[in-house]
Each structure stands twice: as C-alpha cells, then as structure tokens.
Amino acid sequence: xxxxxxxxxxxxxxxxxxxxKDKQVSSVxxxxxxxxxxxxLNSRLNAYLTVTSELAMDTARQAxxxxxxxxxxxxxxxxxxxxxxxxxxxxxxxTSGSLAYMDRVPEAxxxxxxxxxxxxxxxxxxxxxxxxxxGSQSYxxxxxxxxxxxxxxxxxxxSSGGAASGLGTHMLPVADGSDMMGSLRNPGAFNxxxx
Numbered sequence: 001x002x003x004x005x006x007x008x009x010x011x012x013x014x015x016x017x018x019x020x021k022d023k024q025v026s027s028v029x030x031x032x033x034x035x036x037x038x039x040x041l042n043s044r045l046n047a048y049l050t051v052t053s054e055l056a057m058d059t060a061r062q063a064x065x066x067x068x069x070x071x072x073x074x075x076x077x078x079x080x081x082x083x084x085x086x087x088x089x090x091x092x093x094x095t096s097g098s099l100a101y102m103d104r105v106p107e108a109x110x111x112x113x114x115x116x117x118x119x120x121x122x123x124x125x126x127x128x129x130x131x132x133x134x135g136s137q138s139y140x141x142x143x144x145x146x147x148x149x150x151x152x153x154x155x156x157x158x159s160s161g162g163a164a165s166g167l168g169t170h171m172l173p174v175a176d177g178s179d180m181m182g183s184l185r186n187p188g189a190f191n192x193x194x195x
Contacts, residue, residue, distance in 0.1 A: 004029045009037055013079050013174035020067060020078040027063035027078030031056050031122050034080045037171045038124065045147045047156070047165040049085055050093050051125040056080065059122045066120075074120030076174070081121040082166055083176045086133050086159075089113045089126065097131040097140030112176060124172055127162030133178065136186055138162050149191040157187035164191040 008016070008030065019025045035053055042048050063078035088094050088110040095101045109117065116123070128138045128146040138146040138161025146156040149168025156165040160177030164187030167175055177184045177195060188195030 004033050006033070009033055009170040009173075011173065013076065013081075016173055017073075017075070017077055017079050020063070021073055023067060027060040027067075027122060028057065030078065031060040031080050031124070034124055034172055037169070038166075041169050041171055044152045045149070045156070045165050045169060046144060047127055047146050047162040047169070047171060048082065048125045049095065049128050049143050049162065052092055052123055055092070056122050056124050063120060063122065074118060076116070077120030079121055079174065080124045080172055081116060081174050081176065082124050082127045082163055082172050083113055083116060084133075084160055084163055084178060085126040085129050086178060087113050087176060089123070092123070092126060094126065095140075095142050096133070097129050097142055099141050102142045116176060127160075127166055127175065128156075129160065129162060130158045133159040133180070133183060135159060136182065138165075138187070149193075155190065157190035159183035159187075160195065161187045161190070164188055164193050164195060167191065167193040 088106040090109045131140045137155045138158045146161045148154045163175035163177045168191035184195030
C-alpha cells in the first residue's frame with residue numbers, strides 16, 4: 001500500500017469523491033486503504049461476508065483512468081462502498097443469509113446494485129444481514145453474527161448490521177442498506193452511525 005494518510009478512512013464519502021476528482025488522492029489509494037482496514041478489522045466483527053478485492057482494485061484503476069481522461073464523473077465516482085447481501089450483484093455471491101442460497105452468484109444486478117455501479121462506486125464487497133433481512137440482529141445460519149463497532153461481543157442490530165458495523169469501524173465510507181421495520185435505524189443506533 002502507498003503512504004496514504006490513514007485519516008482518510010475517516011473522511012466523508014462526498015469529500016473523498018472531490019479529492020479523487022481533483023487528483024489529490026487516487027481511487028486506487030483509497031480502495032487499498034479500506035481493503036487494508038477490512039483485512040485488519042473484519043475478522044473480529046464479521047461485517048463483510050464477501051470481500052471483492054480484485055474487482056474493487058480493477059474498478060478503482062478504471063475510475064482513476066476516467067479522471068485522467070477528463071470524463072464526466074458520477075456522484076460517487078471512485079468512492080468505495082459495500083452492498084448488503086440482500087441485493088443481487090452480477091458476478092458476486094449473494095446469499096440473502098440463507099443456506100438455500102449460500103452458493104448463488106447472480107447473472108444480473110438488482111436495480112440498487114445497477115445504480116451503485118452507474119454512480120461510479122467501487123464495490124468492496126457484501127455485508128452481513130439476517131436471513132432474508134428478517135430480524136433485528138445481523139445473524140444468519142451461513143455466516144453467523146455481526147458484532148457492534150463499539151463492542152464486538154454485542155449485536156450490531158439488523159437487518160443492515162454488517163453495513164453499520166463496517167461504517168462504525170471505518171472499513172468503508174458509505175454503505176448500501178435497506179429498511180422495512182427499523183433495519184437502518186436500529187443498526188445505526190447500535191453503531192453510532194447515520195442510517
């Protein structure tokens with residue numbers, strides 16, 4: 001990894017996008033920083049279920065090339081993001097936290113994943129959720145439980161608990177989540193982040 005300032009992991013996603021656009025930092029450097037944090041922290045928290053390191057680095061390189069060419073940039077151009085394991089992602093395992101789908105690799109993106117890619121984001125991986133998103137704790141029979149960013153022994157909440165735990169520990173600057181009955185608000189409160 002390059003000699004990037006570790007404090008950039010605490011920088012808001014909107015600011016990172018501007019830093020990348022203005023060539024003050026590269027998407028590759030930012031992506032490497034967050035992948036390094038995932039490598040160090042995720043084993044204690046179980047926030048990420050699938051980490052897409054190669055895809056992320058390829059996308060980050062393409063993002064930097066687009067900046068160098070002066071292309072029109074999307075609203076999240078070059079910014080790392082995670083996607084909740086309920087969203088279908090082409091070529092990336094999507095289990096929905098269920099043993100029935102533990103090996104599923106969709107051929108097409110959901111509308112959410114499609115828009116995330118179109119915005120120029122760099123997908124770091126998929127985050128934990130209860131089976132089919134049904135529950136107020138991010139536990140499922142495939143991957144187990146996600147711990148809170150503040151105390152890994154405690155629950156991260158659900159159903160967007162993996163996303164919230166990842167945000168709370170700065171393993172990513174922005175995350176996809178969904179909410180039917182508190183699935184953003186509950187994990188947000190448990191991890192001291194905004195959902």
